[in-house]
Amino acid sequence: xxxxxxxxxxxxxxxxxxxxxxxxxxxxxxxxxxxxxxxxxxxxxxxxxxxxxxxxxxxxxxxxxxxxxxxxxxxxxxxxxxxxxxxxxxxxxxxxxxxxxxxxxxxxxxxxxxxxxxxxxxxxxxxxxxxxxxxxxxxxxxxxxxxxxxxxxxxxxxxxxxxxxxxxxxxxxxxxxxxxxxxxxxxxxxxxxxxxxxxxxxxxxxxxxxxxxxxxxxxxxxxxxxxxxxxxxxxxxxxxxxxxxxxxxxxxxxxxxxxxxxxxxxxxxxxxxxxxxxxxxxxxxxxxxxxxxxxxxxxxxxxxxxxxxxxxxxxxxxxxxxxxxxxxxxxxxxxxxxxxxxxxxxxxxxxxxxxxxxxxxxxxxxxxxxxxxxxxxxxxxxxxxxxxxxxxxxxxxxxxxxxxxxxxxxxxxxxxxxxxxxxxxxxxxxxxxxxxxxxxxxxxxxx
DNA sequence: TTTTGAGTTGTTCGA
DNA sequence: GTCGAACAACTCAAA
Numbered sequence: 001x002x003x004x005x006x007x008x009x010x011x012x013x014x015x016x017x018x019x020x021x022x023x024x025x026x027x028x029x030x031x032x033x034x035x036x037x038x039x040x041x042x043x044x045x046x047x048x049x050x051x052x053x054x055x056x057x058x059x060x061x062x063x064x065x066x067x068x069x070x071x072x073x074x075x076x077x078x079x080x081x082x083x084x085x086x087x088x089x090x091x092x093x094x095x096x097x098x099x100x101x102x103x104x105x106x107x108x109x110x111x112x113x114x115x116x117x118x119x120x121x122x123x124x125x126x127x128x129x130x131x132x133x134x135x136x137x138x139x140x141x142x143x144x145x146x147x148x149x150x151x152x153x154x155x156x157x158x159x160x161x162x163x164x165x166x167x168x169x170x171x172x173x174x175x176x177x178x179x180x181x182x183x184x185x186x187x188x189x190x191x192x193x194x195x196x197x198x199x200x201x202x203x204x205x206x207x208x209x210x211x212x213x214x215x216x217x218x219x220x221x222x223x224x225x226x227x228x229x230x231x232x233x234x235x236x237x238x239x240x241x242x243x244x245x246x247x248x249x250x251x252x253x254x255x256x257x258x259x260x261x262x263x264x265x266x267x268x269x270x271x272x273x274x275x276x277x278x279x280x281x282x283x284x285x286x287x288x289x290x291x292x293x294x295x296x297x298x299x300x301x302x303x304x305x306x307x308x309x310x311x312x313x314x315x316x317x318x319x320x321x322x323x324x325x326x327x328x329x330x331x332x333x334x335x336x337x338x339x340x341x342x343x344x345x346x347x348x349x350x351x352x353x354x355x356x357x358x359x360x361x362x363x364x365x366x367x368x369x370x371x372x373x374x375x376x377x378x379x380x381x382x383x384x385x386x387x388x389x390x391x392x393x394x395x396x397x398x399x400x401x402x403x404x405x406x407x408x409x410x411x412x413x414x415x416x417x418x419x420x421x422x423x424x425x426x427x428x429x430x431x432x433x434x435x436x437x438x439x440x441x442x443x444x445x446x447x
Numbered sequence: 448t449t450t451t452g453a454g455t456t457g458t459t460c461g462a
Numbered sequence: 463g464t465c466g467a468a469c470a471a472c473t474c475a476a477a
Contacts, residue, residue: 139476146474146475147454147474149455150474225456273455395469396456399458399459
C-alpha cells in the first residue's frame with residue numbers, strides 16, 4: 001500500500017491544488033497534515049488577526065477533507081521533527097508539498113527534504129502558489145528582471161499551467177491514521193484576536209471570485225482606485241492562505257474577457273496585472289533576499305529617517321489629522337484589510353511626511369493585515385518609500401489632501417472610519433505637508 | 448558593445 | 463480652472 005503525506009502550508013484548499021492533486025492520483029493513501037510551527041508563531045504578533053483567519057480556514061478545510069473521506073492531521077512542533085514522526089507512524093514512502101518562496105520557508109523545506117530523502121522517502125515539491133516561478137522568467141542573459149514592466153511582458157509571453165479539478169482522496173478503508181491534535185484555538189496558541197473576522201475558507205473564496213468576475217472586474221481599472229466602493233476583488237486574504245489559487249483567479253478572469261468586448265479587456269488585464277505583481281515581488285524576494293531587511297537599492301540604506309516614536313504611534317492609531325490617512329489606518333486596525341490606494345497613501349505618508357523608515361510601517365502592516373505576505377508587503381513598502389525595484393522618481397510624493405480629493409471626493413470613505421472628521425474632536429494635522437515634503441526631498445538629494 | 452527607449456499608481460508652479 | 467512643463471538623472475532591458 002503506497003502511503004503519501006501531503007503537507008499543507010499556504011495552500012489550504014482542495015480545488016486546483018497541484019501537490020495534493022498529484023498525491024491523490026499517485027498514492028493509495030494520502031495523509032493530509034498541517035504543522036503548527038512554533039518558530040513562525042513566536043515571530044508573529046500575538047494580536048495578529050491572520051492567525052485567527054488561518055484557524056478558521058483550517059477548520060473548514062478539516063471538515064471538507066472529512067467529507068472527502070480522509071482526515072486532516074494537526075501537529076505542533078518543529079516541522080523537521082514532526083515530519084519525521086509522521087513519516088514513521090504512517091510508513092509513508094512519499095512526501096508532497098507545494099513550494100514556498102520566502103527565505104525562512106526555503107530553509108525549512110530544504111531541511112525537511114534532505115532529512116526525508118535520507119530516510120528513503122520520495123520528496124516531491126510542486127509549483128503552485130505562483131503562475132511562474134522565480135527561475136522561469138529571466139532575461140535573455142539568464143539574470144532576473146529588476147523592473148516590473150519588462151518582467152510582466154516576459155511573464156505574459158510564457159505558457160501557463162492549467163487549473164486542476166478538486167482533489168479526490170483515494171479510499172483508505174483499512175488505514176489507521178496517526179495521532180492528531182484537535183485544531184487549537186487562537187487562545188491556546190497564545191494569540192488574542194480582537195477584531196471580527198470575515199468569512200474564511202475555500203467555498204467563500206470561490207463565491208467571491210464568481211461575484212467579482214460577474215461585475216466589478218469589467219470596470220476594475222477605474223473603480224479599483226475608489227476606496228469608498230467595494231470594487232476590488234477582496235481576495236487577498238484567500239490568496240494569501242491559499243483557499244483559492246492564483247491560477248483559478250486568472251483562468252476565471254480570462255473566461256470573463258472572452259465573453260466581453262474589447263473595451264473591458266483593458267480592465268481585466270489590469271486585474272491580471274495585480275497577480276503578475278505578486279509573482280514579480282516573489283521573484284524579487286527569491287533573487288534578492290536582502291530586501292526582507294534592507295533596501296533593494298543598498299545606497300538608500302543610508303537615508304537618515306527621523307523615526308519619531310510619538311508620530312509613529314499617531315500614525316498607527318489613525319490620529320494624524322490627515323483624514324484619508326487616519327481612515328486607512330482605522331480600516332486596517334478595525335478590519336484587518338486596507339484598500340490598496342489607501343495603502344499607498346498611508347505608506348507614502350509615513351515615509352515622506354513623517355520621515356519614518358519603511359521597515360516600521362512594513363512591520364505594522366504585517367501585524368495587522370489578514371493578507372500579511374512578506375513579498376507583497378515588502379515590495380509595496382519599498383515602492384512607496386522609493387527604495388525599491390522601480391526607478392520611480394523619488395520626488396513623486398503623494399499629497400494626502402489631493403489624493404483624498406481625487407479618490408474620495410465626497411469623503412464617503414473618510415466618514416465611514418473617521419466620523420468625527422468635521423467636528424472639533426478631530427485633531428489638527430500633526431505635520432505640515434509642504435514642509436515635510438521639502439525635508440524629504442533634501443534627505444533623498446543627499447544620497 | 449553601443450545605443451535607444453522606457454520606467455504603476457504624482458505634485459507643483461506658473462502661464 | 464486648466465494645462466503643460468519641470469521635477470534629475472540613472473538604470474534597466476532589448477535591439
